[in-house]
Amino acid sequence: xxxxxxxxxxxxxxxxxxxxxxxxxxxxxxxxxxxxxxxxxxxxxxxxxxxxxxxxxxxxxxxxxxxxxxxxxxxxxxxxxxxxxxxxxxxxxxxxxxxxxxxxxxxxxxxxxxxxxxxxxxxxxxxxxxxxxxxxxxxxxxxxxxxxxxxxxxxxxxxxxxxxxxxxxxxxxxxxxxxxxxxxxxxxxxxxxxxxxxxxxxxxxxxxxxxxxxxxxxxxxxxxxxxxxxxxxxxxxxxxxxxxxxxxxxxxxxxxxxxxxxxxxxxxxxxxxxxxxxxxxxxxxxxxxxxxxxxxxxxxxxxxx
Numbered sequence: 001x002x003x004x005x006x007x008x009x010x011x012x013x014x015x016x017x018x019x020x021x022x023x024x025x026x027x028x029x030x031x032x033x034x035x036x037x038x039x040x041x042x043x044x045x046x047x048x049x050x051x052x053x054x055x056x057x058x059x060x061x062x063x064x065x066x067x068x069x070x071x072x073x074x075x076x077x078x079x080x081x082x083x084x085x086x087x088x089x090x091x092x093x094x095x096x097x098x099x100x101x102x103x104x105x106x107x108x109x110x111x112x113x114x115x116x117x118x119x120x121x122x123x124x125x126x127x128x129x130x131x132x133x134x135x136x137x138x139x140x141x142x143x144x145x146x147x148x149x150x151x152x153x154x155x156x157x158x159x160x161x162x163x164x165x166x167x168x169x170x171x172x173x174x175x176x177x178x179x180x181x182x183x184x185x186x187x188x189x190x191x192x193x194x195x196x197x198x199x200x201x202x203x204x205x206x207x208x209x210x211x212x213x214x215x216x217x218x219x220x221x222x223x224x225x226x227x228x229x230x231x232x233x234x235x236x237x238x239x240x241x242x243x244x245x246x247x248x249x250x251x252x253x254x255x256x257x258x259x260x261x262x263x264x265x266x267x268x269x270x271x272x273x274x275x276x277x278x279x280x281x282x283x284x285x286x287x288x289x290x291x292x293x294x295x296x297x298x299x300x301x302x303x304x305x
Contacts, residue, residue, distance in 0.1 A: 198231050
C-alpha cells in the first residue's frame with residue numbers, strides 16, 4: 001500500500017474551509033483547474049466525495065464535516081513547525097491582529113488598560129474584541145479567535161483554561177430608588193420590584209430564583225437585554241433592578257457613583273470564575289503566550305483573583 005501524499009492536506013484544509021474550489025485555489029495561489037484535479041485526488045484517497053453540489057453551492061459531506069477540525073489542527077501545527085521560531089519575541093516589530101472573543105462588559109471594564117499595555121509594548125499589534133453571541137469552542141477551533149474570555153460553559157474538553165479572577169453578582173438600582181433607603185435589602189423587598197436581566201449568567205439567575213422561591217416569592221422579569229452595560233443603562237433610568245457583576249460595577253464606579261446604587265443580594269448565591277480559554281495548538285506559540293500573560297496581568301491588577 002502506497003504512502004499518502006501529505007501535500008494534499010493543505011489543499012484538503014482549504015477545500016473544507018472554503019467549501020468552494022475557486023476560493024480554495026485562490027487561498028493557496030493555485031489555478032481553479034489545478035485545485036479541481038487535487039479534489040479528484042483527494043476523493044480517490046479518502047473514498048468520499050468530500051464536496052457535493054446543493055443547488056448553486058457546494059456543501060460538505062458528513063465525512064468531510066467529521067474531518068474538518070482535525071485537518072485544520074494538523075495543518076496549523078505543521079505550519080507552526082515550519083515557521084522560523086525566533087529565540088526572543090521582538091514585540092516592537094510584531095505586526096499582527098489578535099482576536100479576543102469577549103462580552104461587552106469585559107471590554108468596558110478591561111479594554112482600555114489592555115489596549116494601553118499593547119500600544120506601549122507592541123505598537124504594531126491590533127486587538128480585535130469580537131462579540132460572543134453564543135457559547136461554544138467553534139471560534140477557537142477554527143482559528144477565527146485567538147482567545148476567549150468568560151465563564152467556562154459549553155467549551156470542548158480540549159480547550160485550555162486559566163482562571164483570571166473571581167467575581168460575584170450585585171443588585172443595582174438608580175440613585176434615589178426606594179431600595180437605596182433600606183439599611184439592608186430583604187428578600188421581600190427585592191422581589192417586590194421588576195427586574196431587568198441579560199442573556200448571560202443563566203446558572204446564577206436560576207440559583208437566585210431558586211433561593212427566592214424558598215421564601216415563597218418570585219421575581220418579575222420585565223425586560224431582557226443583550227449586555228450588562230445595557231442592563232445598567234435601563235436600571236439607571238427606571239425603577240427596575242439589574243443583576244450585574246461586581247467587577248463591572250467597580251470598574252464603572254467613576255461613571256456610575258452619582259447615578260446608581262449597588263447592594264448585596266438578599267440571598268446567598270455562589271460567585272463565579274472568569275477565565276481565559278484557548279485552543280491547545282496555540283499553547284506554545286510565543287505571541288499567544290505573551291497575550292495570555294498580558295491579559296492575566298491586567299486583569300489581576302484591576303480585580304485580584
